[in-house]
Amino acid sequence: MNGAQALIRTLVACGVDTCFMNPGTSEMHFVAALDTVPEMHGVLALFEGVATGAADGYARMADRPAATLLHLGPGLGNGLANLHNARKAQTPIVNIVGDHATYHKQYDAQLESDIETVARNVSRFIRWSAKTDEVGSDAADTVAAAYGPPGQVATLVLPADISWSEGGEVATPKAPAPRGAIGDDAVRAIANVLRSGEPAVLLVGGTACRAESLAHARAIADATGAKLLCETFPTRIERGAGRVAVDRIAYLAEYATMQLEGAKHLVLVDAKAPVSFFAYPDKASWLSPAGCEIHTLAGPADDSAFALAALASDLGATAAAVSRQDAARPELPSGDLTAQTLCASLGALLPEGAVVSDEGNTSGLFAAGATAGAPPHDWLCLTGGAIGQGLPVAVGAAAACRDRRVVALESDGSAMYTLQSWWTMRREGLDVTTIICNNRSYAVLNMELNRVGAEAGPKAREMLDLHHPDLDFVALAHGMGLPATRATTAEEFNDQLARALATPGPSVVEAVVPSIV
C-alpha cells in the first residue's frame, strides 16, 4: 500500500469520504489511489475556491469534515478566500495540499513556494507529512484537529514521494476531543445576571443556532426579559415555521447599536461581542453600549447546546412552552421585479427542508423576512466576508444532502469569483437552484463608499459598476451546461423559480433587479 492509499483509507475510516479537488502533477498518486478505495468520492472543481468553499458547505450540513486536494502553494492561494470564510465559520475541513517530493524541494522548481506561510493564514494546525509509514497517522491527527473543538481548517501537506512510496499504514481514527462542559457554577452565575432584572441581551451564534438550542435560548429570554439576538452571519441557522424565530444583529453598525441600546449585560453563547465589519471615520468599531458587561456562557469550544439547556433548567424555563414561528408565506408577487418582490417570491416558494446558501448581499436584504414563516429550512451565511462563497457552499451543501433542495441566493458581483461552481453542480447532478440577483453593480460598495465618507467622482463610480459590458448569466450558465432563464418581472420570476425548484439537478434563474442602493 502506498502513502496515498493509506491516507485515503484512513480518511474513510475517520468518516471523511468526500474530497473536493483540483489536483496537479504532484497529486497524481492521490488521484490514482481513488480507484483503490471505493468509499472515497472525489469531486472535481475547475477552480480551488470552489473546492474549499464546497468543503465548508459540506461540513456545515453534514457536521463532519470533507477533504480538499489542492496543488501546492498557488492552489492553496486560489482556495484561500473560502478557507478564510470556513475559518470564521469554524467549519472542520481536512485541507490537503500536495507538494513536491521531499528531495525535489531543494531545486526551487517552477511551482516551489513556501506553502506554510500561506496555510498559516487559515490553519492553526499544519502537518507536513514526512514519512510514508506515518501519513496515515498524520491524516488521523489532521481529522481530529479539524474537529477541534472548535471546528477548524486543518492542513496536511503531502509531498509527492510520501504519497507514491510503498509502506503506507492505515491509522486508527482518534476520538474527537469533547466540547467543554459548562459547570453548574458558571451556569448559575449567568442565571443570576439574567435574574437581576437589568437589561440584558442573550447573543447566540455558531453551534448555538440549531433549532433545539434556539428554543432553549428563547425560553431563557422569555423567563428573564432578556432580548434574544443572533450573530449577523451565522454559519448555519435552523429556522422556518414551527421553529423559534430570532433576529440577527444588523450588518450596519448604526442599526446594530440600536439593537443593543441600553443593554447592561451581554451574554454570549458561541458568539463574539458585536463589532463593526469595517471601520468608518468617526464611527464606533465596538458596538456594545458603554458600561455593558460581557459574560460568556459558552465559547466556541464548548457544548453550547448543553449550556443553554442547563441555563434554561436553572431558570425553570421550558423550551416546549415557547412561541414558535407561525407558518406564513408571502403572496406570490406581481409587477416589477425588485429585491423585495424577488425575496417575496422566494418566501412563497421555498420548499420544505431547503438549504439556502445566502450571498444575496444588498438584493437579499428582504430574504430573511420573506422566508421567516416558510417550511423548516437551513440558512447558511457569508461568515468571513470574502465574497465568492455562496455558490461553492451550495455545491458542498448539496453534496452532503442529496435529498434536499439547495437554493443559492447569489448576487452578480459575488457570483463571478467562483462561477465555476456551476460546472461541478452539473457534473455531480446536484439539486441546486441558483438565483442570480443581477443589479449590475457592486451595490454594497456604492453604499459603503458613502458610509466611509468618500467623495466619489465618475472614475470611482466606474470601479463599482458592473455594466460595460452587462453580464449575461443565462449565457454563462449555458456555457457550463446548466438550464437557465432570465426574469425581468415578478410574474416571470415566480414561474421560473417554481420551475427551477422542481427541476432535478442544477438550474439558474437570473433576476434582473434594480439596485436598492
Next chain:
Amino acid sequence: MNGAQALIRTLVACGVDTCFMNPGTSEMHFVAALDTVPEMHGVLALFEGVATGAADGYARMADRPAATLLHLGPGLGNGLANLHNARKAQTPIVNIVGDHATYHKQYDAQLESDIETVARNVSRFIRWSAKTDEVGSDAADTVAAAYGPPGQVATLVLPADISWSEGGEVATPKAPAPRGAIGDDAVRAIANVLRSGEPAVLLVGGTACRAESLAHARAIADATGAKLLCETFPTRIERGAGRVAVDRIAYLAEYATMQLEGAKHLVLVDAKAPVSFFAYPDKASWLSPAGCEIHTLAGPADDSAFALAALASDLGATAAAVSRQDAARPELPSGDLTAQTLCASLGALLPEGAVVSDEGNTSGLFAAGATAGAPPHDWLCLTGGAIGQGLPVAVGAAAACRDRRVVALESDGSAMYTLQSWWTMRREGLDVTTIICNNRSYAVLNMELNRVGAEAGPKAREMLDLHHPDLDFVALAHGMGLPATRATTAEEFNDQLARALATPGPSVVEAVVPSIV
C-alpha cells in the same frame, strides 16, 4: 490631501499609472482618490487573479510596474497564484493590499486575517503603511523595491485610516538601483571557458531574451561552438523573422537531458540550471550531466545585456553577422482541426508586432515551431506553473501595448481559473484574440499520470476529464459580452482566426481539438 491621494500621486510620479483592482470597503478612499489624479488609470477586474496576472503581463511588456489593489487577506489569496507566476517571472509589481483601519484590527472583525503570512509567499518586500504622512514615501520605497533588480512583487499594506486621514505627502521617486555590471575579469573567465573547446551550453533566460541580447548570445555561440539554449518558460522572448532563433529547454525532463547531453560547461545568463518541473519516481530532478560545471555570467540582478555584449566583444564575436530567422509561414492548413493544424494556422496568420500570451499547454506544443518565421513578435510564457495565467497576462499586455494585437493561446482547463479576464478585456476595449484549445481534458495531467507511474482507473481518469458537461466557450464569451465563434475544422479555424485578428477589441475563437495525449 489624504493618504490615498498622496499614495496615488506618488505612484504616478514614479511612473506607475495603471492600477488593476478589485477593491472592497477598506479600499474605498483609494478608489475615490482616482478622480483627483487624472493620470492614474484604474482597471476593474471581477476577480483578483485577473488583476495580479494583468499587472504581470503589463510589466512584462511596459518594462515598468503596474499597481494592483486587493481587498485584505482573502483578496490577496485570490491573487496569489498569478503573483507566484510573477515572482518566478521576476516581474516588478506594486502590490497594494488594503487592510482594516489600524485601530480596528484589535477587534478581529469578519475580514481580519494575517495578511503578512500570505504576502510572504510572493513578496520579499512587505511594507505596512503606519502613518498617513509617510504613505507617499512608503509608496516610493515600494516602487523602488519592485524594480529590484531583479524585478519582484513588492507589497504595500494600506490600512483604511492611513488612506482616509488628511496629511498625506507626495514623495519624490527614488532612482531604481542599477543592475550589476559584470567586471572584465568575470567576462574573461567565461570567455576562457568557452574558448577551451570543451562542450558547452550557453543558457539564456529572464532579461537576456530580448532580441539584442539573443543576437549577442548567438554570436558567442557561433564563435565558440557552444550550444545556445533558452530557458523553458521565459518571461518574455523577442522572436520571429529577422531575429535570432533559439531553442528552448524542453518541458519534459527526458528531452531536456538530451539537449544538455555531453555538456562539460553550462554558462548561465539570467537563467537557472535546469531542473525537472516535478519529481518522478526513479527519474533525475537535476538535469545537467554529471560533472558539468556551472558558470554564471549574469545573475537575475545583473545587467545581462551588457554582460553578453562584453562577452561577445571579448570573443571578437559580432552580433551583426549572425544568421537570423528567415521569414517563413506555414501554409494555411486544411482538413481536421488538431493541435498541429491549429498552430499552423496561427503561424500563417500571426500579425506583425503581436504579443502572444502562451498557455496553450499540450495543444500549444507546435505553436513555437509554427510561428518561428512569423513577423517579429513577443512571446510570454507560463513562468510559475500556476495555470490561469494566460488570459490575465493578455489583459495586462494589451493594456500596456494599446497599438499591438495580443493573442491569448489558451487551453480549456487553464482558461477556467481566470475566465473573468474576458470581461475586463471587453470593458477596456483591449485588442486581445483568445484562442481556446478545447480538448475537454486536463491533458497535461493525463500525460503526467503516466509519467509518475500511477496506475489510473476510471475514477482517477474522471478527475482529469473535462467532459460531463462539455464547456461551451462561445456561450461563456457571450456571457461576458465578447464576440465568439467555434471552429471544428482547419478551414473554419483559419477563417475565424483571421476575422478575430482583424476585429478591434477582444474576441474569442474556440477550437475543438483532440487531445494530443
